[in-house]
Amino acid sequence: MREGVGALGDRIAGGLLLVVAAVAWWLSHDFTSGFGQAIGPGAFPRLVSVPLGLLSLYLIIHPGVNQRWPERSALFRQLGLLVLLMIYAGLIQPLGFLPTALLTVTLMIRLFGATWRQALPFGGLLTVGLYLLFEFALGMPLPDMPGLNW
Structure with a gap:
């Protein structure tokens, strides 16, 4: 069965977003916090990058049914x-x-x-x-x- 161009677009978007999630996770470890701070500034990018990465993988594995390529x-x-x-x-x-x-x-x-x-x-x-x-x-x-x- 042949997939539409929308599925290819979803996989490309999923791959790009997965790269963004990985880079955000990696760069967040360089953020320093003050002495004795339990939660530093890197916590938020890590909190966002995990679901972004998981949803990106889902988009790659199960692309949507949109058959139209974006303008x-x-x-x-x-x-x-x-x-x-x-x-x-x-x-x-x-x-x-x-x-x-x-x-x-x-x-x-x-x-x-x-x-x-x-x-x-x-x-x-x-x-x-x-x-x-x-x-x-x-x-x-x-x-x-x-x-x-x-």
């Missing part, structure tokens, strides 16, 4: 999102959470069609909101900017 613009947005997430994972430790998240979130908002005028303030608000959530509500320290001691 070129949708493929580029998806690929751009994956590239942004990989860049984010690689830059968060050397640059710190705030500048890396601001750059990533703003570019993600732009990637999905917002103007710079919309993306910059909402990217800033989302970045600050995430920082406050992780640092204060969840008590999970995030990587600081180099040379910045609060």
